[in-house]
Structures are given as structure tokens and as C-alpha cells.
Amino acid sequence: MLAEIGHYALILALLVAMAQAVLPMLGAVRGDAALMAFGRSAAACQAVLIAIAFGALMTLFGQADFSVALVANHSAISQPLPYRLAATWGNHEGSMLLWVLVLSLYGAGIARFGDNLRTTLQARVLSVQAMISVAFLAFALFTSNPFARLSPAPLDGAELNPLLQDPGLVFHPPLLYLGYVGFSVTFSFAVAALLEGRADPAWARWMRPWVLAAWVPLTIGITLGSFWAYYELGWGGWWFWDPVENASFMPWLLGTALLHSAIVTEKRGSLAGWTILLAILAFSLSLIGTFLVRSGILTSVHAFAVDPERGVFILAMIIGATGTALALFALRAPQMKSGALFGSISREAGLTMNNLLLMALTAVVFLGTFYPVIMEAVAPANKISVGPPYYNLVFVPLSVPLLLLVTVGPMLAWKRDDLAIVGKKLLVPAAITAVLLAGLTAWTGLANAVAALGLALGGWLILGAVLVLVRRWWGAGGFSWRLVRTTPAASIGLALAHAGLGFTTAGIAAMTTFAAENILVMRPGETAVAGPLSVTLRDAQEVDGANYRALRARFTVQQGGRETTLVSERRFYNNSRNQTTEAGIGVSVLGNQYVAIGDVQSDARGQGLVVRLYWHPLVGWIWFGGLLMALGGAASLSDRRFRIGAPQQRSLPLAPGLVPAE
Amino acid sequence: MKRLIFILPIIGFVGLAGFLGYGLTQDPKELPSQLIDRPLPEFALPGIADAPNGGPGLVSASFKGEPRLLNVWASWCAACPQEHPVLERIAAEGFPVYGIAWKDKPEDSRAFLARYGNPYSGMGSDFPGRTAIDLGVTGAPETFVVDKKGRVRFKQIGPISPEIWEGQIKPLMQQLRAEA
Numbered sequence: 001m002l003a004e005i006g007h008y009a010l011i012l013a014l015l016v017a018m019a020q021a022v023l024p025m026l027g028a029v030r031g032d033a034a035l036m037a038f039g040r041s042a043a044a045c046q047a048v049l050i051a052i053a054f055g056a057l058m059t060l061f062g063q064a065d066f067s068v069a070l071v072a073n074h075s076a077i078s079q080p081l082p083y084r085l086a087a088t089w090g091n092h093e094g095s096m097l098l099w100v101l102v103l104s105l106y107g108a109g110i111a112r113f114g115d116n117l118r119t120t121l122q123a124r125v126l127s128v129q130a131m132i133s134v135a136f137l138a139f140a141l142f143t144s145n146p147f148a149r150l151s152p153a154p155l156d157g158a159e160l161n162p163l164l165q166d167p168g169l170v171f172h173p174p175l176l177y178l179g180y181v182g183f184s185v186t187f188s189f190a191v192a193a194l195l196e197g198r199a200d201p202a203w204a205r206w207m208r209p210w211v212l213a214a215w216v217p218l219t220i221g222i223t224l225g226s227f228w229a230y231y232e233l234g235w236g237g238w239w240f241w242d243p244v245e246n247a248s249f250m251p252w253l254l255g256t257a258l259l260h261s262a263i264v265t266e267k268r269g270s271l272a273g274w275t276i277l278l279a280i281l282a283f284s285l286s287l288i289g290t291f292l293v294r295s296g297i298l299t300s301v302h303a304f305a306v307d308p309e310r311g312v313f314i315l316a317m318i319i320g321a322t323g324t325a326l327a328l329f330a331l332r333a334p335q336m337k338s339g340a341l342f343g344s345i346s347r348e349a350g351l352t353m354n355n356l357l358l359m360a361l362t363a364v365v366f367l368g369t370f371y372p373v374i375m376e377a378v379a380p381a382n383k384i385s386v387g388p389p390y391y392n393l394v395f396v397p398l399s400v401p402l403l404l405l406v407t408v409g410p411m412l413a414w415k416r417d418d419l420a421i422v423g424k425k426l427l428v429p430a431a432i433t434a435v436l437l438a439g440l441t442a443w444t445g446l447a448n449a450v451a452a453l454g455l456a457l458g459g460w461l462i463l464g465a466v467l468v469l470v471r472r473w474w475g476a477g478g479f480s481w482r483l484v485r486t487t488p489a490a491s492i493g494l495a496l497a498h499a500g501l502g503f504t505t506a507g508i509a510a511m512t513t514f515a516a517e518n519i520l521v522m523r524p525g526e527t528a529v530a531g532p533l534s535v536t537l538r539d540a541q542e543v544d545g546a547n548y549r550a551l552r553a554r555f556t557v558q559q560g561g562r563e564t565t566l567v568s569e570r571r572f573y574n575n576s577r578n579q580t581t582e583a584g585i586g587v588s589v590l591g592n593q594y595v596a597i598g599d600v601q602s603d604a605r606g607q608g609l610v611v612r613l614y615w616h617p618l619v620g621w622i623w624f625g626g627l628l629m630a631l632g633g634a635a636s637l638s639d640r641r642f643r644i645g646a647p648q649q650r651s652l653p654l655a656p657g658l659v660p661a662e
Numbered sequence: 663m664k665r666l667i668f669i670l671p672i673i674g675f676v677g678l679a680g681f682l683g684y685g686l687t688q689d690p691k692e693l694p695s696q697l698i699d700r701p702l703p704e705f706a707l708p709g710i711a712d713a714p715n716g717g718p719g720l721v722s723a724s725f726k727g728e729p730r731l732l733n734v735w736a737s738w739c740a741a742c743p744q745e746h747p748v749l750e751r752i753a754a755e756g757f758p759v760y761g762i763a764w765k766d767k768p769e770d771s772r773a774f775l776a777r778y779g780n781p782y783s784g785m786g787s788d789f790p791g792r793t794a795i796d797l798g799v800t801g802a803p804e805t806f807v808v809d810k811k812g813r814v815r816f817k818q819i820g821p822i823s824p825e826i827w828e829g830q831i832k833p834l835m836q837q838l839r840a841e842a
Contacts, residue, residue, distance in 0.1 A: 277671060284675075291682065311686045319679050326672035333668045370678075373685040 003068050006056030007147040010097075013049035013104070014137040016042050020107075020130035024123035025195075036123035040111035043126050046133065047101075047108035054101045057146055058088045067153035070094060070146050076157045076575045078547035079165065086170045090161070092294060092310075093146035095173060099290075100136045102174075102181040106210075107133065110185060117206055124192035125185075132184050135317045143310050162548065162573040162580045168228030175221030176248055180286035182214020183251060186258065187283035190276040191325050194332040199272035201339075204265035207279070209637055211262055215255045216633040222248050223626030230619075231583055238511065238622055241391050246369040247289030250362050254282040257358035259633075260351045268414060269339025270348055274355065277329060284322040285362075290314060292369075343416035350409040357402040364394045403457050403505060406498055407464025425471070429463035444513075454509020458621075461502030465495040489639040497632030504625030510591075510618035517615075521601055521608040531615035533593055534558040538565075540597070540609055548573045550582075553597045553609060557586060568597045591617035696798060697814040702732070702806070703796035707786025710763065713772045720760060720786030725812045729838035731759045731831075732806040733782070734794060736766040737774035739802035745821035746778045752827060753781040757835050761785045764794045764802055807831060809838045 020042035027035025057070070061084050066072040074091045075084045089098040107129045114122045140146070189207040193199040225248065230238045239245065258278040264271045291314045342348035368386040411425045436459045440452035472491060473483050516531025527536040540553040550569040557564050566584030573580070586593035598610030697703070702722045709719040725732070733749060735742045753759050761782035763771040768787050788794055797806070800819065807816040816834055818826065 273668070281671075288682075315679070315682055315686060318682075322675055323672070323679070326675050330665075330669040330672050334665050370681065374681050377681050377684045 002056050002060055003147040003149065006053040009049045009052040010137065010141060013046050014134065014141060016046045016049065017130045017133040017137055020046065021127055021134055025127035028120040028123040036119050039123045039126035043107040043111040047104040050101045050104045054097055057094060057097060058085055061085055061088045066157050067149055069148045069150040072150050072154050072157040078575065080546055082170065083165045089173050093144040096140045096144055097146050098174060099177055099181060100133065100140060102177045103133055103136060103184055106182060106185050121192055121196060124195055125188045128188035128191045129184065132321065139313050143313050162578045166232050168224060168232055172221060172224045172228055175217045175224060179214050179218020179221055180251060180289065183255060183283040183286050185210040186279040190279035191328065193276060194328045197332055197336060199276055199336055201266050201269050204262045204275060208262045208266060211255065211259050212633050212637040215259055216630050216637065218252050218255060219626060219630040219633060222252055223623050227623050231585055238619060241388055243369050244293055246365050247292045250285040250365050251282050253358050253362040254278055254285060257355045258282055261355050264348050264351050268348055270342065272336055272339060273333045276333060280325045280329060287318045287321060291318060345417045345419055347412040347414045350405060350412045353405055354402065354409060357398060360398055361395060364398060403461060406501060407460055410468050410494060429460060429467055432463055433460040448513050451509045451513030455506050458502045458506025458509065461505060462499045465499035468495045490636045493632040493636030496635055497629045500625040500628030500632060503621045503628060507618045507621030507625060511616060514617045515615065518613045520611060521603045522611045523608040528613060530613035532559050533613060533615050535595060535613050537611065545571065547575065555584060555595050557593050559593065566593065566595050568595050570597050587620060591615060592619050699813055701812050702808055702814055705793040705796065707762065707788055707793060710768050710771050710785055710787050713775050714780050717784055720784050725808045727810055729810055729835055730808050731757060732808055733759055734762045734764050734799050734802055734804045736764045736802045737770040738766065741821045742803050743778055745803050748822050748824055748827055749781040750779055758783045762793065763787045764799060765789060765791045807834055810841060
């Protein structure tokens, strides 16, 4: 019965969405307030209906109702309850339901928190949002119905892939979806602006919190995903340039660009066309990410079951959404009013540079991800894959100027600035960074100059972030608490996010150069060395878990006179006959000790356990930085300027004959 | 001129959509063999003593004069018993099948053949697995179609089903027989 209720609610939601896609838009064109008001009610109604459907599915998983095919295929009685519940979105159908749930919640959010929005704009945004809803609800209902029944019902289900039975899975996908789907709001804003033919500072101000609302969870989601891969997959790395990792990284890069260009549009009215384009592309790349995971076009650890029919449907959606939006962009954007001009040394110019570099980085990742697909079409005999060497060669050199710029940007004045003045402001951090660089190079040796550069860059970013606050807190009359208290949340957000980037950069630099590893066969009592670690395998024994058996090995790790015990497990899940590795990780600020066991193997000295030992310096900084960036975004989102009425459009004079700088 | 810049995104997107659409029709897991249209890599494998046709072993140079099938199998391989009747049928239809027992102890190979029968006209044992690496074997069973000149013309990954034999490999073998 519950499954049918869920299914019915989903069908109703589709019908509501269809009405919402048309009527408010019509109302905006005709100036009919009632039709526009319908959009707000419909958005709320849609969210309630989809929440009912999602709640129904989650309850079915909780009850372990194996008469529902999805439940039977992705959960088992022996699976702990939290993982049975998390299994709701640990599969294609359920994750699509989560996707539409998030989509409808954002829609309801626009309806609820959009009081200060121009009503015609709000109506159009809600209509566009509903069009996306219609596509995804139809996709869920017609190609991937989560409520399909199974008859006869099996006594026990096939369990969820054990790799996914982990706290990481409970939070990683929902956060990513909050991010991906969040960009649907900015997409809707962009399309609505194109339809209205108006993208003014007020529009940018309305849109900015939604950009942040998508960017923050996406940042946390990617950070968690990276951390999850590190400790659950047992690969001992934090980023693999896997196609699906890239699929989440590209919207993040563009979202970051959008975040910054929207500031320019809000403050100065410039770059409106560029902001619209970024908003369209960020969501398009989210859609393409969905396509990658579900169409089977590329192989990846993340891929769901291959189903070309679904692939065709999603491709049609991408063409429909992105194609229409970009066509609209080509038609409407050239006529839109451009904002104020700015000099080549100015905050605007700095942010434009930031945008160009982020775009270039996105293009690099995009090319790396899709090169195999494109090559296959051009030269079918060449099966190739693109790996880290490509990214190291292209991505890293492009990100260095961007990182250098991050600290310079906030020091620039709007409109026009002078290099000498900016240089004076940056003298102290530049001097400290230079000393840091010299010291690090001397300490690590010239061969590791690249790592020293990365670490110094990290320092430069953190110093730059501190400088932003210092300059605000030390006014003309010295330090004052009043200045501290009146610091806008957005400035604190900026400092946190930029410092976060600094920590991540330093972590990446240290990990790339100074990580040590040792992979060998060990027997109890033996000791091996990896970098500064000396590791002894104490014992290995079989143990029983809730729904698995495991081989558990205990290690004693010595580093600089301190001794710790680490435990690594190799788990065998009986139901699905899968194996996973649980690594033993010793965490500290300076780095992680990492041990993971593999199979029992023989070498020249007899039987032993395959053991991988790693020393990962500063690796925690990578994720700490990610979380700090997200915290910065959240701080920015809390800025009260977003909650008070948006400014009315200023008339921006444009000198005749001048070409606007976009 | 300025308008053109605004049209660029949609043009780029149309191109991308084309590639994605094409990509959908392809299977990324399908790996083409690098050996297609190349001569079989050189090998000289010992035979499997005491097995019928276990004989003197298998050398790559002997793949000349007539098209042959080269089947890589193992007693530990789960799909091999399933493929075995098809191989026997192929041999009975008069197409020569040669076998390489991959990473398989000769006594295990022998026991397997005693149990399921022996369709092979000649056999080699690749217990160290070196030849399989040269052949680019990714798993058992795999079957190579080798033409009169000793060149690999087709590679079947996974067991040959009766449908694959009738639909793909048999017509190819007949065509190869007709070749000069």
C-alpha cells in the first residue's frame, strides 16, 4: 500500500509541476497576479508530494519490504538499519527520487523566501524550475520507477554494495545533490533573466544567496567524497581524476566563478552576460555529471548499472535544458544593458581574471574527462584514458596564477586602482611569503622546489585572508573592537574561504611530493619502514561483524619516538560476496599514518599478508581547507545584506560609442 | 562580430551533444585487441603430457596454411565448462581448435579434459602466464581467430556461445578459408 501511495504522490507531483511550468510564466507575461501566485502554491505543493513519495520509499527500506523490487535489490535483513535507510539513495532509482526531492525543496524555497523578489521574475523562475521538475519526474516515473513491485517477494534482499555501507555514503550523495540541484535555481534565474531581458544588480543580489546555497553543500560533498575515497576505498589517495569526481569538480569550479562574477554584477552591474552564461553552464555540467554516472558512457567506480535508454533520456534533457538556454542566450544576451566600465587594474578586472582562469581550469578538466569519448568517435580503434599526468601538466600551471591572484583580488579597489598602491598593501604578505619560500626551498632541497612553491602559495593565501580582516579591524585610529563587531559576515566568509583554499593548497603540495609508501608481504612480528614510519605487524585474526566476516590485523606504528596502534580490516560480506578494506589511519596535524591490508599471499619466505603502508604529510589539511571554504560560504550566506530588500536598479550611464568591457 | 561571441556557446554545445550521443551507442568496457591484423606473438609452449592430443606442445609458427581458432582456457575458469560443448561442436564441424591452458597446473588441465572431453587438435600449457600476457589475455576464456598467414583477425572475450559461433565466428572462418 505504501509503495502505491508513494507512486501516486509522485504522479500527482508530475501533474502539479506541469501546471507550474506553464501558468506562472503566462501570468508574468499577462501581468496576472493570480496566476503568478499559483506558482508559489504549486511549488510548495510539489515539495510536499515528493516528500511523501520519498518518505514512503524510506519507510519501505526501513521496514525491509522486499515486495518492492528496489528494496529487495539493495537491502538485506542483516544490514544495519541506518544503512538500510541510506540505501534509499544508494541506487539509481532512489537517488533520482532524492534528486527531485531536492529540486522541489529549492523550488519551495524560492516561493517561500522570495518575498522581496520582483513578482514577475519569481513567477518565471518558478516556471523554469518546474520545467526541470517535469523532465526529472517523468524520467523517474517512466524509466526508473522506484516503487515497482516484485512478485513473488523474496525472503531476504540482495544487500547494498558494502563499499556504500559507510557513514560517508549517508551524507556524501545528498550533499552533492544539494549542490548539483542547487545550481538549477541559478539556471532558472538565468533563463528567467533572459526571458525578461533584464539582468541588473537587483537580479544578481537575489541570485547570489542561491549560488552560495548550492556551492556550500557541493564543497562539503566533494570534500567528504574525497575523504571517503581515502579511507574506505583503501586506495590511499585523496583524488583520482576519476570521470565522476571530475563531474562534481567542474560544476564546483564554474560555481566558484559564478559566485565571483555575480558579485561584480551585483556591485557594479557589469559582467551580467557572463554571469548568466556561468549560471547556465554550472547547471549544465551538473546534468552532464548525472548523465556520466547513469548512461554508462564512461567507466568509473561511481557508475550505476548501464542502461542506454536512461542515457538517451538524460541526453534529451541536457539538450532540452542547455540547448534552449544557450539559444536564448545567443538571442537575448547581446541586447541586454551592460554595466559600468572599469579600468584594467580594478576589483572588476581581478574578478574577470579569476573567472577566465576558472573557466580555463574547467575546460582542462572537461577535455580530460571527455577526451576518451571524443577520441572514440574520431578514431574508434584508439581506446585511451586520461590520467593524472595530464592534469599535473596542465591543471597545476594554470592554477598557480589563480592562487596568486586570490590574495591580490580583495586588495583591489572597485572601478580603478593603482598598481603601486596595491603593491604597498601587499608588501608584508609578499615579503613573508618570499622568506617562507626561500626557507622551504633550503629545507626541502632544490629538487622539491615545486612542493616548496605550493606550500608557500598556501601561506600566501592564508596571509592574504588574514590581511583582509586585519585591514578592516585596524582602522585609522588603530585596532578597535567596534570595527571587529561591525565586520560584515561576507568579509569573514571571504577570509575563511580564501584561507581554506590556502590550507588545501599546502596539503596538496605536501602530499604530492613528500608522501611515502611501502607495499610488501608481512608476517606477524615483522617490521617495515615507510618514510618516517616504522611499522610492526603484531597479529592477524578472523573476527565476526554484523553482516560480514573480517580478517583483522593490528599494527604498532613508531614515529619520532611516539608509538600508536592501528587496526586494518579486510571484510567479506556474505550476502553479496563483496570485499572491502578498512584502513587503519593515525591522524595528526602534521600528517596521517595509513595502513591497509590486502590478500594473503606467498613470497620467497612463505605465506604472509599483503600490507600497504603510507605516510601522508599534511593530508588532513586538504579536507580541513575544503570544510573551511564551505564554512566561509555559509558565513557569507548568513550576511544580513541578503535578507534586506534588494536595491532598486540604478540607472547606469553608458557613454555613447564606448564598448562595454565584457 | 559581437553577436558571434554570444552564439559560440550554443555552437560548442551542439558539437558536444553530438559526441555524447555517439558515445551512448558505444560500450566503454569493450576493449579492442591490439593484435587485430597483426601476426600472433611468438611462443613455444610445452604440451600437456598424457592428455589426448597433449602432444609435443604448441608453437606460434605452426599457425600457418589454414585458419585456426586459438582458445585460452583454464580448469579454474567458471565459464570454461560452459563453453566446452561449443568447442567440441566446432571441432566436429571440421574447424581446428587449439588450446592454451593458462596459469593451470598440467594435472588440473588433464583432469578437466578427462572430465569434459578434448576438442583440441593441439595444446600448450602456459603455467607461468607469460604467453597470455603477450596475447593480451584479460581473462579466461578468450579465443583468437588466426588466418592462413598467422595473423590474428578476431578476438572473442568470454565464452563462445552457439549464437556467437553461428553468427560471427563461423562465417569469418569460412571467409578466411576462401582467402588466398
